[in-house]
Amino acid sequence: MKHLFIDMPLKANTTINLERNLARRITRVLRFKQGHKFVLFNGKDGLFETTLTDIENGVATLGDCLQQQPAPQHTALYLALTKRDAFDRAVRQATEMGIDHIYPVETEFSVPDKLKTERLDTIIQEAAEQCERLTLPILHPHQPLKTALEQAEGKIFWADESVAKENTLGQWGSNPTTLNDGLLIGPEGGFSDTEKQQLRSHAKIVRVGLGQHILRVDTAVCVGIGRFFDHLQA
Amino acid sequence: MKHLFIDMPLKANTTINLERNLARRITRVLRFKQGHKFVLFNGKDGLFETTLTDIENGVATLGDCLQQQPAPQHTALYLALTKRDAFDRAVRQATEMGIDHIYPVETEFSVPDKLKTERLDTIIQEAAEQCERLTLPILHPHQPLKTALEQAEGKIFWADESVAKENTLGQWGSNPTTLNDGLLIGPEGGFSDTEKQQLRSHAKIVRVGLGQHILRVDTAVCVGIGRFFDHLQA
Known part of the structure; x- marks a missing residue:
């Protein structure tokens, strides 16, 4: 039905x-x-x-x-603002996969189209209908990367391309995941050197890899969330 | 560069x-x-x-x-023919993730636009350039599901929605994956009852799940390949 x-x-x-x-x-x-x-x-x-x-x-x-309505969860996706099509697809796919909070994040290399909340709400609703999930992820207002990091309640697994290039999967395994944790996906073009430095030294950040290739934003979101949930279950 | x-x-x-x-x-x-x-x-x-x-x-x-050119691998994606946009995205994302063979498969619920090989070749090339992989997946001619199953050299991991609904991950763990194995993703709307019966009783098929929600084709491809490669590495 x-x-x-x-x-x-x-x-x-x-x-x-x-x-x-x-x-x-x-x-x-x-x-x-x-x-x-x-x-x-x-x-x-x-x-x-x-x-x-x-x-x-x-x-x-x-x-x-x-x-019955499932209990609220707290998994979060921190998603760099990027061009509309890629952002829309990433939001749809994150909804299908079961992420609970979506935080659009402003970064130096973000080239965002204007964030149209209404359109994104429709995408989220249709994706939830399609995949038969009973909760909708909450789309939060966009905020600078720094603010997002400050306000995060748990750890943030950052899909770092340099980890991918080392051909390892980084620290997924050594960091038990909790429901307050999140995943951070950078913009097309990656983070700036300054941002990378901030991220690498940040207490809440866990550097992880997604495989050996450079993935587009939407693919990185899917692969990252898949791996993230694997570690929640493990 | x-x-x-x-x-x-x-x-x-x-x-x-x-x-x-x-x-x-x-x-x-x-x-x-x-x-x-x-x-x-x-x-x-x-x-x-x-x-x-x-x-x-x-x-x-x-x-x-x-x-140096990496040694050829043999991982395969069997992808049900489906509407152009979804098929294009799935081919791009499979290329980014490192699949080596793409077999378009005709199924009962396939509503394919005409398969434009030239356009898909361009998508594959651009994705390989973008993600800096040195091999291109081979796009095979489309064929009926039955033929694809007959000619497959290894096991085929079938992302079966009914496994997902049972909220298990199926048999990923119990079947060591080899480089000749593949992943099968059905069309929007899933396989027909007849096809499901064929698949369930087929010797080469391993039923696996991708989580509890119903995923669109492109999302299923990403999540499926991610999990598939996890098991290749394991």
Whole structure:
């Protein structure tokens, strides 16, 4: 059954008026008919069986709670601002993979298009619908790298290209990962020498590698998160 | 230094005429000047220091061999034909990550755009230049899933969504991976029930998971290859 995100409170066995955009999408894009069954989630209350009961007025009736809302997690992706397409893909893929917080980070070599929060929220919602996750990652306001490092609660695993070039995987193994930890992915072109120095000497930073090749931002995000979660599970 | 692919034999301390497209790219897009130094590779002979010695006639002089050609490997990605954008991204990302053979596979739920080999070759070349790998993956002609399975030389790790839903990682650990093994990623919408049955009972197939969420094709390729190489190294 199709999973759809809705930004309003959900409770089993109640009737709701769908917000206008969602009602349009359901009838015009997805072409649901009266009586069509689907599932709704809002990132807070769980997953609810839903029936479209009144197309004209966009009314839906919630049935049972099919899945309880999972407990909030705290894994974070610190993602250097970079060109729109790559940033969009990275945000989508991080959502699919289950990251909980996304912190856009300003760096010296960032060549960002303007960060359009609304577009990114849509990307996040659609990715969550698609991959059937019940929580949405929180997209935080962008901030300088230095501020992000100061405010981080756990360790930050930095995918450092120079570790990759040494053809090692760095310190993944020797640093037990906790749910407050995060992953840092630099911009296209990498970090500046000054930034690299700051990162290398920073107490919260753990230098890790992602393999021997230089990866584009979106690929680095996927490979990095994969490895990050492996170490959470280990 | 910029890495550029060229499809002709390379030998240290010789002079070559650059093919027309590459000569144009070097002067018009990259804006190299007379005397500019860069590196060339052809996927067969290694990495060569190069100087642009005659812009007018597109002549370049090769210096030393900077890196020997690595020995050919045999890791394979079996990738279901799917919409162009997703397929293109998956091919680029597989190249960045170091896969050696890409086998496009016809499946029941494949909704392929026409497979444009020329465009994919360009994507592969640019990705290899970007990530500084010296070999290019070989893009094989597309073939039915059944044929691909018959002709595979090693085991094929199939990223099976039902394994993911069981919230396990399947059999990655229990099957030592060799360089002849491959990874199989299905189309958007997954495999058909018939195909799933074939795969589950096939001697070469090893069912594995990629985590608890349903991943888009490009994300599945990255996560899958990451895990695949982890097990090659282990």
